[in-house]
Amino acid sequence: MKKILIFLAAILQVHSQLLEINVDVEIQQPEESPEQSPGQLPEPLPAQLTEDGRLNFVALANKYGFQASEESIITEDGYILSLFHIHGNPCKPMLLIHGNTGTGDCWIVRGNNSLAITLARRGYDVWVANQRGSRYSRKHIFLDPDLQPEKFFNFTFYELAVYDMPPVIDFILQETGQEQLTAIGWSVGTTQLYVLGAEKPEYNDKIKLAVSLAPISVLQNLRGLVKWAAAIGPEGLELFKLANVQELISFHQTAPALQAICLQPGGYELCFQILFFSVFGYDPDGLEPEFQNTLYGHFPGGSSRKLFSHLVQVIKRNKFAKYDYGFERNLIVYNSTEPPEFDLRKVTMKSALFMGKEDFLGTVADAELLKGLLPNVVHYQVLPYEKFNHIDFVWGRYAPDNFQPYLMEVLDKYE
Numbered sequence: 001m002k003k004i005l006i007f008l009a010a011i012l013q014v015h016s017q018l019l020e021i022n023v024d025v026e027i028q029q030p031e032e033s034p035e036q037s038p039g040q041l042p043e044p045l046p047a048q049l050t051e052d053g054r055l056n057f058v059a060l061a062n063k064y065g066f067q068a069s070e071e072s073i074i075t076e077d078g079y080i081l082s083l084f085h086i087h088g089n090p091c092k093p094m095l096l097i098h099g100n101t102g103t104g105d106c107w108i109v110r111g112n113n114s115l116a117i118t119l120a121r122r123g124y125d126v127w128v129a130n131q132r133g134s135r136y137s138r139k140h141i142f143l144d145p146d147l148q149p150e151k152f153f154n155f156t157f158y159e160l161a162v163y164d165m166p167p168v169i170d171f172i173l174q175e176t177g178q179e180q181l182t183a184i185g186w187s188v189g190t191t192q193l194y195v196l197g198a199e200k201p202e203y204n205d206k207i208k209l210a211v212s213l214a215p216i217s218v219l220q221n222l223r224g225l226v227k228w229a230a231a232i233g234p235e236g237l238e239l240f241k242l243a244n245v246q247e248l249i250s251f252h253q254t255a256p257a258l259q260a261i262c263l264q265p266g267g268y269e270l271c272f273q274i275l276f277f278s279v280f281g282y283d284p285d286g287l288e289p290e291f292q293n294t295l296y297g298h299f300p301g302g303s304s305r306k307l308f309s310h311l312v313q314v315i316k317r318n319k320f321a322k323y324d325y326g327f328e329r330n331l332i333v334y335n336s337t338e339p340p341e342f343d344l345r346k347v348t349m350k351s352a353l354f355m356g357k358e359d360f361l362g363t364v365a366d367a368e369l370l371k372g373l374l375p376n377v378v379h380y381q382v383l384p385y386e387k388f389n390h391i392d393f394v395w396g397r398y399a400p401d402n403f404q405p406y407l408m409e410v411l412d413k414y415e
Contacts, residue, residue: 048263052111053297057084057128060108066120073171074141075132075163082136083168084128086120090176092415094124095169098394099187099216100157100311101249103135103301104128106186106394109294113400115184115393115407122408127172127181129189131160134301135251145247153246156310156323157188161195169206180208182411186393187362188311190215194320194374197347204349209378209414211352211407213393214362217344218369219315224360225278233312240305250302259296268292281358281389286396295395320344344373352379352410354403356388379410 052060061068066086073081084104096107096116107116107128120126130136133153138145145152172181185193190212197204222230229236240248262271268289277283306323313324322339324330330337351374355367364382371377385392385402392399 048259048293049297050294052109053294057105057108060105060111061086061116061120064112064117066117071171073167075167077159077163078141078143079132079137079164080139080141081132081164081168082130083171084130086116086126086128088120088125089123090125091178092124093172093176093178093181094119094126095172095181095183096126096128097165097183097185097189097192098129098131098134098301099185099189099214100307101134101300101303102187102394103251103298104130105298105301109298109395110397110399111294113397115399115404118400118404118408124182125176127168129164129168130301131192132164133247133304136301138302149246150244153304154306155304156307157191158195158199158310158322160188160307161192162199165192165196166200166203169203173206180206182209182211182414183207184211184213184407186213187390188216188307189213190362191217193349194344194347195342197349198342198344201346201348204347207349209352209411210349211354211410213354214356214359214390215353215367215370216311216362217314217320217342218366218373219311219320220318220369221363221365222315222361223363224281225275226361230312230315233308234316237305237309237312241309246305248303248305248308249300251300254300254302255296258300262292262296276391277389279360280391281356281360281387283358283387283389283392283396285387286389286392286398286402288397291395291397344370345375347374348376350376350378350414352414353377353381354393354407355382356385356390356392357382358387358389361390378414381406 055063058068058070068084068086071083071085073083075081096104098104098106108114111117116126116128132155133145140152143152169181173179183193193210193212194217258271261267271292272287273284310323314320317324319341321341322334324339325333327337330339334340353367353371355362355364357364371380383403383406388402393403396403
């Protein structure tokens with residue numbers, strides 16, 4: 001634990017130094033220099049990053065042999081979402097939904113072995129969501145995330161599900177001419193599917209099959225660092241609130257700190273061995289040191305303080321419920337002193353659940369509880385690879401062998 005605290009302190013120190021150094025540069029320079037290729041991510045990027053660490057989603061899809069594009073979706077409450085599209089058979093629309101602090105890049109950072117490319121190779125019309133407030137969807141029709149953070153980042157996974165998912169799904173179905181699509185969610189991406197099905201039951205019929213990778217809803221059996229962090233989470237998040245820090249783990253602030261620390265000699269031991277494996281589960285074979293030189297060109301993507309607070313509430317209150325504003329505000333918002341729980345019995349879409357034995361967040365024990373709450377679980381599988389952890393689903397080096405074949409079998413069955 002001491003090593004973890006030292007590492008987090010180092011990130012904060014580098015992060016603050018980078019902010020001090022880069023203030024003038026960010027004001028004076030345009031977002032992309034004229035010399036920059038349209039397929040590259042905004043400079044400056046450290047020399048240690050690989051080519052794949054420098055390319056954006058569309059350019060990565062092109063590199064691995066597929067036509068891709070980017071669409072903009074405007075939500076009911078004014079957020080402008082980026083939706084990536086790898087063009088395939090419009091009769092087989094597939095929506096990928098990333099987890100908290102990630103972006104749609106998570107589905108393609110493993111290049112030729114990534115799930116997005118694997119699905120495209122099998123003819124799927126692949127659509128990749130980017131949640132509000134993340135790196136690619138940090139836009140709004142009138143709110144400025146930098147000048148109005150309290151308003152812009154006033155959302156949790158509830159808003160991601162109820163306001164972001166419907167227009168994304170409707171757009172895909174309209175573009176493909178289909179009545180249903182298949183959806184794959186990872187981590188908090190699965191949470192969005194459950195909340196969507198519970199709060200907007202009509203969308204159950206628009207999803208042919210909902211695949212949950214490392215499902216997150218019931219959070220009674222966490223392991224590792226997060227279990228410890230949840231105990232002090234409310235107090236820590238309240239400090240962020242008092243300091244009016246509404247955006248957490250953003251790309252433009254946190255990624256430079258991670259690049260400065262993790263891409264140096266000994267960085268793998270600090271970043272993966274000490275931090276990531278303590279949070280997500282231990283799998284050094286599946287997440288090799290060289291992968292960092294691609295990863296930190298794409299991760300993290302950013303999130304809101306309120307979303308983290310909501311997850312901590314679910315853990316502390318032991319209830320999968322709406323955001324708890326406190327006694328008085330709950331009466332105004334919900335007409336009840338307690339926030340209502342999400343009714344998972346309304347999530348009637350066919351659901352397939354995949355878990356890893358070494359997953360510290362989406363634990364097998366919690367998935368067992370979730371299985372008993374969802375009314376239409378058609379597939380439930382704990383992957384056989386003993387060290388399969390939370391991030392192996394999207395970052396794992398051996399996912400083409402120890403995960404993807406099992407997924408494809410299920411997709412083929414319900415196609």
